[in-house]
Amino acid sequence: MNISIVIPCHNEEKNIPEITERFMKIIKETDLELYKIIFVDDGSTDHSWQEISSLTKKFKNKILGVKLSRNFGHQNAVMTGLKFCKSDLTLIIDADLQDPPELLKEMFDKLKNEKANCVYGKRISRKDTFFKKITAKMFYRIFNKLSYTKIPLDAGDFRLIDNKIVQNLIKLNETDPFIRGLVPWTGFKQIPIEYDRSERKSGESSYDLKKMLNLTLDGMLSFSNFPLKISYYICLISLFILFLLVVYTLNSFFSGQTVPGWTSLIIVILFFNSILFFILAIFGEYLGRIFLEIKKRPNVIISEVTED
Numbered sequence: 001m002n003i004s005i006v007i008p009c010h011n012e013e014k015n016i017p018e019i020t021e022r023f024m025k026i027i028k029e030t031d032l033e034l035y036k037i038i039f040v041d042d043g044s045t046d047h048s049w050q051e052i053s054s055l056t057k058k059f060k061n062k063i064l065g066v067k068l069s070r071n072f073g074h075q076n077a078v079m080t081g082l083k084f085c086k087s088d089l090t091l092i093i094d095a096d097l098q099d100p101p102e103l104l105k106e107m108f109d110k111l112k113n114e115k116a117n118c119v120y121g122k123r124i125s126r127k128d129t130f131f132k133k134i135t136a137k138m139f140y141r142i143f144n145k146l147s148y149t150k151i152p153l154d155a156g157d158f159r160l161i162d163n164k165i166v167q168n169l170i171k172l173n174e175t176d177p178f179i180r181g182l183v184p185w186t187g188f189k190q191i192p193i194e195y196d197r198s199e200r201k202s203g204e205s206s207y208d209l210k211k212m213l214n215l216t217l218d219g220m221l222s223f224s225n226f227p228l229k230i231s232y233y234i235c236l237i238s239l240f241i242l243f244l245l246v247v248y249t250l251n252s253f254f255s256g257q258t259v260p261g262w263t264s265l266i267i268v269i270l271f272f273n274s275i276l277f278f279i280l281a282i283f284g285e286y287l288g289r290i291f292l293e294i295k296k297r298p299n300v301i302i303s304e305v306t307e308d
């Protein structure tokens with residue numbers, strides 16, 4: 001079996017040579033044959049591209065560099081890399097060596113032994129800032145409450161996937177792809193492998209707060225239309241209060257304890273409030289469906305068909 005390794009890079013000049021050497025070594029220790037290591041330079045402003053170019057000369061045919069015209073973001077960089085994978089298997093890994101390349105051996109064994117289509121890295125510990133750890137933990141748990149595709153907790157994009165999954169991923173043409181949601185969405189057999197996530201080897205994280213929030217939003221919005229359903233819940237609450245108030249105000253009215261006009265005023269306000277939110281909820285439903293429709297995800301993915 002052969003394998004491609006997709007590595008998105010944004011200012012990773014120091015890590016690129018090291019990750020290459022480590023993979024060249026590790027692959028020799030497995031039964032795998034290297035198709036190509038695919039570096040996607042996502043608008044780096046350091047010498048990443050020069051490093052990639054010189055590696056292509058050093059390891060003829062085994063390194064492919066793809067340079068994007070500017071920074072398009074991690075997820076888009078990975079998607080671009082996947083489009084160049086013409087191999088049985090593909091490993092997606094960050095350039096910064098936070099995920100150990102050496103785990104490939106175990107991942108491959110697991111994939112083979114359990115006949116899985118994907119083995120994803122599940123972080124049992126990670127050396128990141130407290131803020132990053134806590135927000136990431138919260139994110140995965142809230143995501144699964146809201147989304148119709150469940151994603152494994154504490155798994156990033158570090159995963160070994162087979163060609164079936166790659167082909168299905170690259171057929172999608174989503175504007176803001178959220179890979180760690182899309183891979184589980186494709187189905188097939190996906191199993192975890194636990195590992196400790198270490199510190200970034202060199203350079204700085206390109207995920208600032210803004211990028212992290214964007215990724216969170218992309219994930220939430222492309223896998224859930226819960227936010228659009230909020231109007232519907234407000235409408236229900238408003239109707240419930242309306243009902244209580246109608247009973248209360250009518251009661252006050254008949255016992256003569258009200259200022260003239262108050263009863264009707266309250267009821268009219270709540271009534272129209274409920275209607276308004278009801279209409280917004282209808283809009284939300286349609287908008288949600290239009291959103292799903294324009295993404296054009298296939299309705300099903302066929303895993304196998306019998307042959308005669």
Ligand code: UDP
Pocket residue numbers: 007008009010011012042071072073074077093094095096098200204205206207
């Ligand atoms: N990356 C990228 N484009 C970006 C940001 C990051 O290609 O706009 C790459 C980066 O080079 C690394 C991976 O995506 O290989 C993960 O990024 P980073 O390590 O900065 O994120 P963190 O691990 O801090 O979440």
Ligand code: MG
Pocket residue numbers: 094096098200205
């Ligand atoms: Mg990192």
